[in-house]
Amino acid sequence: MNYLKTGDREAILKKKRVVVKVGTSSITYENGKVNFRYLDHLTRQLADLKNRGLDVVLVTSGAIGVGLPMLGFHKKPDFLPYKQAAAAVGQGALMNTYEHLFHEYGQAVGQLLFTKGDAVNSKRYLYMRGTIQALLELGAIPIVNENDAVSADEIKIGDNDTLSAIVASVAEADLLIILSDIQGLYTKDPKSHPDAELIHEVPAFSRELFAIAGGAGTARGTGGMYTKIQAAEICVHSGIDMIIAKSDEKEVLLRIMDGEEIGTLFRGENVHPQLKKRDIIIGTAVKGKIFVDEGCRKALLEKGSSLLPVGIIDVEGAFSDGDTVAVYFEDQELARGISHYSSEDVQKIMGHRTEGLSEALGMAAPYDTVIHRDNLLVMR
Template sequence: MNSLKSDTRKGISTKKRIVIKVGTSSLTYSNGKINLRFMDHLARQISDLKNRGMQVILVTSGAIGVGYPELGFKEKPTYLPYKQASAAVGQGLLLNIYEHLFREYGHVVGQLLFTKGDAVNSKRYLHMRGTLLSLLELGAVPIVNENDAVTADEIKIGDNDTLSAIVASIAEADLLIILSDIDGLYTADPRKNPEAELIHEVPQFTRDIYQIAGGAGSSQGTGGMYTKIQAAEICVRSGIDMIIAKSSLPEVIERIMAGEELGTFFKGENVHPQLKKRDIIIGTAVKGKVFVDLGCRNAILKNGSSLLPVGITGIEGHFTEGDTVSVIYENEELARGITHYSSDDIEMIKGHHTKNLKSALGFEPPYDTVIHRDNLLVMK
């Protein structure tokens, strides 16, 4: 076990928003029973990060692994409806344990169940991101899992390694830590090649890395090294650092955050914040136009402001909440973004100050902004 502190990892201790992913093999024993000792260890370390002022999102596997023994199965079922039934039972059991453990350490948790559709549909993405960030802002620990109870193979994200990277990207996290039953990325499969060496750092991601990734991992889980490399590519391209490390190491999270050279470190690329928004905004069809005045134009371009109702002069097209729209000033496209309001609602609130939105709409406004700056891509 290497206890040296790497110069390239010195900045890890300053990270503010961390996503931690744990696999089924870490959460359960080989007989499918829950590893309560590990879960307590995990909750305590995350709680300590929270106490230091960090924001932490936990992406957890294990719903199917925890649920199938409760339904009388001796091994993980292969029949999809049985998997979904196992997940329906396991999700409740798993969250109940997490809730109890985190409460013992003084923290509140909130469960979020995602599907691939939540990440690629702009409206659901908007709500997904909003819920995640609100939980963090309010001091809770979001606990995320794929919604295995209702997803089918064609819409599944596929494994929680990929899910954790998507969550890290959506939340604009600083670091993703994937905890598993392996030490990290090796030069070859260590189960087959005794000469294989642990790669401590990947300073630049290349597609060649996939060539040394093997197949699936343990019988309990679904993700092997290949899915972890997929997760690393998502993170690196999004400007997020990522570490793969062995979950059973004592105080593994604490030691990683202290800069100790554990596992494999993937260095995130230097990505401009605006580019992180490009895929979700540019990748969807523009459904309408929102015209703004000079003051709004300057606020967006010079101050990095959100789009507020008071600066809107008109709209074009019919669109709904969650659609991508263009922001226009005098026939010039300034930006594109995901709108919180439909075209009908914007017609009612355009030109109004935030304090007057309730009277203009006739109900309590769900958002102060028409397009929040986090969901606004400046085109100029």
């Protein structure tokens, strides 16, 4: 496949929700100290995109990298508890820096610490998605990092490249921009092949792209081009465009969002919104059944509605909030989704309208819906 052709990036101008990932090598100097000049450049661009009306999510590496020199390390140790200690120290320092800089530009931020496991556990996925959506709705910029201080298997090559793609999928982003220390994907390794050419666009993802990707990145970072291709594969199959670009390029984010041809663009597949939910919902065990009336059946199938308590007539099985349940009309399975409520609470609120939920529960109702349409996969 000819990847060297250029393409029209006018569609970038229509993007509304953007996830930006930045790596350790971009936000620190060679000696491991924080690069405040770069972080100011980054946060100013993100704040400006927010002021344009875009939803912005930042996925940042760097907790371990920032923490190492603070604890007297000159290189990354092999001993896992030392890495976790560095993450614990560095995370606070890094977040404090982001918070200060974003506040200078009038932006509120919220910190979220995740692991890749949060996206494959239905309950944690539900809360992860809900927190990101709430922060964006309330005008804040979510700042996401891997929870390296308490995780073990996630501290490995490319964790935050993969994490950024997962966050983009969970946040239902239109675009993921991975900022790196290289211009984009090349036909060969440009460090050892002077004739290597930059690939401007990948119109259709192919596994052959892995053949031209290398190993790990810098000594301070963990991600190489190979892991960025892995992230691209996740994004493309989720219907999300992805761009790899050089982090220190002047005004790189603003220029990308202006439609300028910078870096390598991976075109997302034309994925039906329902199919984006299939893996997380179908891939988990069904813990119970919810039976609905005829009016609810029509609302789910014909109007794309959420599952409201008023349309529920029966519950079968024992399940907790965050579990996957099947929705039935008589003996026909209509849909599957992630429940906001346990089976016990669904029994209390079924048949009730929204204004009566709190009284039925005996406490303030946390949700108006039993299954929100964003977490509901229609089966029929």
